[in-house]
Amino acid sequence: MIEDTIAFLKGYKNSVIGLVGLGILIFFVVVAIFAPYIAPYDPHEMYKPVRHPNSDHLLGTNHIGQDILSELIYGTRVSLFIAFISSIIASYIGTSLGLIAGYFEKFGFFFMRIVDGFLAIPRLPLIIVIAAFMRPSIWNLIFIFVFFGWPFTARIIRSEVLSLRNRPYVDAVRMLGAGNFYILCRHILPNVIPLVVVQLIMEASHVVLAEASLSFLGLGDPTTKSWGMILHYAFEYPTIFISDLWKWWMLPAGLCITFTILSLTFIGYALEDLVNPRLRREIL
Numbered sequence: 153m154i155e156d157t158i159a160f161l162k163g164y165k166n167s168v169i170g171l172v173g174l175g176i177l178i179f180f181v182v183v184a185i186f187a188p189y190i191a192p193y194d195p196h197e198m199y200k201p202v203r204h205p206n207s208d209h210l211l212g213t214n215h216i217g218q219d220i221l222s223e224l225i226y227g228t229r230v231s232l233f234i235a236f237i238s239s240i241i242a243s244y245i246g247t248s249l250g251l252i253a254g255y256f257e258k259f260g261f262f263f264m265r266i267v268d269g270f271l272a273i274p275r276l277p278l279i280i281v282i283a284a285f286m287r288p289s290i291w292n293l294i295f296i297f298v299f300f301g302w303p304f305t306a307r308i309i310r311s312e313v314l315s316l317r318n319r320p321y322v323d324a325v326r327m328l329g330a331g332n333f334y335i336l337c338r339h340i341l342p343n344v345i346p347l348v349v350v351q352l353i354m355e356a357s358h359v360v361l362a363e364a365s366l367s368f369l370g371l372g373d374p375t376t377k378s379w380g381m382i383l384h385y386a387f388e389y390p391t392i393f394i395s396d397l398w399k400w401w402m403l404p405a406g407l408c409i410t411f412t413i414l415s416l417t418f419i420g421y422a423l424e425d426l427v428n429p430r431l432r433r434e435i436l
Contacts, residue, residue, distance in 0.1 A: 164426060167422040167425065167426075169418045170418060170419055170421070170422025170423070171422075172418055173414070173417070174415070175415075176412070176418075177415040177416065177419065180232060180408075180411075180412055180415070181232065183225055183228045184229040184232050187225045187226050187228065187229050190225050191221070191225040191226060192209075192210075192221060193209075193219040193222045194222065195218055195219065195222040195223045195226045197218065197219070198216055198218055199213050199217040199218075200213065200217055201213055201214070201215055201216055202214070202215060204400070205400050209221065211224065211400045211401075211404060212400045212401065214382075214385060214386070214401060220382070220400065220401055224379070224382065224404055224405060224408065226377045227377045227378045227381070227405065227408070228379075230376050230377060231360060231363060231364070231378050231379050231412070233290070234293055234294055234297070234359060234378075235357075235359040235363065235412075236356055237294055238294045238298050238356075238359045239301065239352050239355040239356040239359055241298045242297065242298045242301030242302045242305060242355055243301075243305050243348055243351060243355065245298070245302040245305075246301070246302035246303065246304065246305025246306040246351070247305055247306075247309050247341075247348050249302070250305060250307070250312075250313065250344075251309060251310075251336050251340065251341065253306065253310045253313075254309065254310040254311070254313025254316075254317065255332065255335075255336055255340065256332075260310060263306075264307070264310065267303045267306055267307050270300070271307070276362060276365065278300070279296055279300060279366070280366065280369065280371065283296055283366050283371040288371060288372060288374060289373050290373050290376060293363060293372065297362060297363070301355050301358070301359070304351065304355065305348065305351045305352075305355070308347055309344050309347065309348065309351075312343070312344050313340055316339075316340050316343055316344070317340065321339065322339055325338075346423070350420055350423045350424050353419050353420045353423065354417075354420045356416050357412075357413045357416035360412050360413055360416070361409070361413055363378065364378075364379055364380035364383065364409050365380065366380065367379075367381045367383070368380045368383045368384050368387070369384070370384055372384070379405040379408050380405075382401075382402075382405040383405050383406065386398070386402040386405070387402070389401075
């Protein structure tokens with residue numbers, strides 16, 4: 153196990169695109185953790201509204217006088233919290249159900265029909281419709297993202313389990329009297345964990361974009377600061393595009409969302425190359 157971990161780390165270290173993505177993600181995580189110490193002001197505190205960037209407010213203030221840089225820093229916390237909590241829970245549920253569905257064929261057949269039904273539904277439009285009828289809150293958003301996120305992981309894990317359950321070493325352990333639960337946890341689960349990690353990273357990137365989209369449409373939690381809510385209030389301002397306000401109010405939040413998704417995508421590509429050598433490609 154230790155040797156596999158060392159080999160994995162060496163392989164990831166050789167991926168430039170993976171290191172770039174990891175570096176960007178670490179930057180945002182550090183900003184999120186130390187937001188109270190990095191932010192120059194309380195994001196809810198009000199000053200003179202619509203001030204241009206100056207020495208006191210590096211990104212100016214919004215329409216009600218809140219410091220935009222402080223909003224941006226605290227927004228990192230909310231956006232990453234929703235993304236990673238949602239993707240972790242969805243991956244846990246999807247992995248558990250995928251293991252069971254792949255190992256027990258009869259259950260898996262009926263279970264996958266349910267998964268196919270979920271995957272056939274357009275994800276983002278339905279999320280928008282459901283969010284519109286729910287009370288805006290962070291936990292409601294997490295519930296929605298988990299509800300629609302687990303089927304992707306379940307389908308991938310089930311496919312891998314189908315190829316693992318009849319391997320010679322699994323048959324040998326089964327002949328020695330090992331129970332199904334022991335086989336799943338000890339011999340099959342460790343082999344699907346790399347796939348789970350890849351799916352978790354990709355799901356987190358989807359959630360970042362979905363949360364920003366919902367908040368931009370006004371369906372996020374208005375009491376919290378997130379990048380999507382910053383964009384929502386910026387686009388509602390009547391002169392956002394006929395003045396230079398967009399440069400220091402709208403653009404920074406959009407860039408944060410873009411770089412976060414890029415970092416997760418880069419990490420996902422690098423991990424996918426290590427997990428599945430058949431998909432390996434040249435990474436510059």
